Amino acid sequence: MNESLERLKEEVAGRLSRSVSEAEVEQLRVEYLGRKGTVTGLLRGLKDVAPEERPQRGEELNRLRAFIEERIAGCLESLKAEKRSKALTEERVDITLPGSRRERGRVHPLTMVVDEIVDVFSAMGFEIARGPDIEDDYHNFEALNMPKDHPARDMQDTFFVAAERLLRTHTSPVQIHVMESRKPPLQIIVPGAVYRHDDDATHSPMFHQVEGFMVDRGIAFTDLKGVLTHVLRQIFSADARVRFRPSFFPFTEPSAEVDIGCVICDGKGALRDSHACRVCKGTGWLEILGSGMIDPEVFRFVGYDAEKFSGFAFGMGVERIAMLKYGVEDIRLFFQNDLRFLRQFPSF
Ligand SMILES: [Zn+2]
Numbered sequence: 001m002n003e004s005l006e007r008l009k010e011e012v013a014g015r016l017s018r019s020v021s022e023a024e025v026e027q028l029r030v031e032y033l034g035r036k037g038t039v040t041g042l043l044r045g046l047k048d049v050a051p052e053e054r055p056q057r058g059e060e061l062n063r064l065r066a067f068i069e070e071r072i073a074g075c076l077e078s079l080k081a082e083k084r085s086k087a088l089t090e091e092r093v094d095i096t097l098p099g100s101r102r103e104r105g106r107v108h109p110l111t112m113v114v115d116e117i118v119d120v121f122s123a124m125g126f127e128i129a130r131g132p133d134i135e136d137d138y139h140n141f142e143a144l145n146m147p148k149d150h151p152a153r154d155m156q157d158t159f160f161v162a163a164e165r166l167l168r169t170h171t172s173p174v175q176i177h178v179m180e181s182r183k184p185p186l187q188i189i190v191p192g193a194v195y196r197h198d199d200d201a202t203h204s205p206m207f208h209q210v211e212g213f214m215v216d217r218g219i220a221f222t223d224l225k226g227v228l229t230h231v232l233r234q235i236f237s238a239d240a241r242v243r244f245r246p247s248f249f250p251f252t253e254p255s256a257e258v259d260i261g262c263v264i265c266d267g268k269g270a271l272r273d274s275h276a277c278r279v280c281k282g283t284g285w286l287e288i289l290g291s292g293m294i295d296p297e298v299f300r301f302v303g304y305d306a307e308k309f310s311g312f313a314f315g316m317g318v319e320r321i322a323m324l325k326y327g328v329e330d331i332r333l334f335f336q337n338d339l340r341f342l343r344q345f346p347s348f
Contacts, residue, residue, distance in 0.1 A: 012068050015028055025079065033069065046061070109342070113322045114191045117191070117321075120230075121189045124227065128188075129188045129189070133167060134161060134167060135166055135168040140166055143173075143298065143302070144172055145250045146250045157198055159195050170211070171210070172211055175294075184216050184309050185217075186215045189210055189211065192209065194208065209316065209317055211313070216309065217308060223312060224256075224312035232258070232289075240261060241267060242258065242259070243285065244259075252295055252312075253293060255291070255293075256292055257289075259288060261286075262284050263286065264277055264324075288321065290315055292312065292313065294311045
C-alpha cells in the first residue's frame with residue numbers, strides 16, 4: 001500500500017482507539033467515509049489516476065475503506081459493551097424504597113349491617129335464602145294474601161316491568177318460593193334489595209330488607225318475641241328496650257310492629273337541651289321492624305296444613321337500621337358513593 005494511504009490508515013486506527021463515545025466514532029466515520037469524507041474523496045479521484053495504475057490504486061482504497069468500516073464497527077461494539085457493564089454496576093435498584101401503595105377498598109356500611117344481621121341469625125341456626133328481584137304478581141302479592149283489589153297493595157307503590165311482572169316491593173315473596181319447594185321445619189332469612197316508587201330523605205326507590213321466618217309444629221307468638229328481642233339486643237345494645245305493638249299486615253295474623261327505645265335520646269323523647277328528639281319525634285320509641293304469625297291463608301297457597309304447622313315472619317329495613325346505628329340523617333348518602341362519607345365507617 002502506498003505510504004500516504006498507510007499513514008491515513010494508522011491515523012484512523014489511532015483516533016478510533018482514543019474515541020470514548022459513540023458520537024465521536026460517528027464523527028470520525030463522517031470525516032473519512034461520509035459524502036465529503038477523505039476516503040470518499042480519494043475514491044472519487046480515481047478517475048484522474050493514470051489508467052495503468054488505476055486497478056491497484058482502486059484496490060488499495062477499497063481495502064482501506066473496508067478496514068475503516070471494520071474498525072468503526074468493532075469500536076462501536078466495545079463502547080456498547082462498556083456502557084452495559086457500567087450500567088449494571090452503577091444503576092442498582094434500591095430495594096429499600098417504599099413501593100407504590102395500593103388503595104384498599106372497604107365494606108359498604110349497608111353491607112356491614114346486613115352481615116351483622118346475618119351473623120346474629122346464623123348463630124341461631126337460620127339459613128340464608130335468596131330470590132329474584134323481578135317477581136310475578138302472584139309471588140309478590142297474591143300468595144301473600146293480597147288479591148288484586150286489596151287495599152294493602154297501595155301501601156307499596158310498585159314498579160311494574162310488564163303486566164304481571166314487577167320489581168319486588170318486599171323480600172316476602174322469597175317466603176313463598178321456599179315454602180313451595182320445601183317442608184317445615186324451616187328457619188330462613190332473606191337479605192335483598194327491594195323497590196318502591198318513593199324518594200325522599202328517608203325513602204329510596206331501591207332499599208334493602210332482611211326478611212325472615214320460622215315454621216314448624218307448635219311455633220307460638222312467644223317464639224317470635226323471644227327471637228326478635230334477642231336479635232335487636234344483639235344489633236343495638238344488650239339493654240335495649242323492645243316493645244311489640246299491634247299492627248296489620250295481610251300475610252300475618254296477629255301482626256305486630258316492633259319498636260326499640262330511641263337510640264338518640266335514650267328513650268326520653270327529649271334531648272339534654274330539652275328540645276324534642278327529632279329522630280323519634282319525641283315519643284322515645286323507634287319503629288324497627290314488622291312481624292306477625294304467618295296467616296293460615298298463606299299456608300293454604302303453599303299447600304301447608306295450617307292445623308299442623310304454625311310460624312312467624314318478620315321484615316326489617318337495612319337502611320333504617322344503618323341510619324340509626326350510625327346517626328345518618330339522609331338515606332341518599334348511602335347511594336351517592338361519596339368517598340368522604342364512606343371513609344367514615346370502620347374498615348376491616
Ligand atoms: Zn329519640
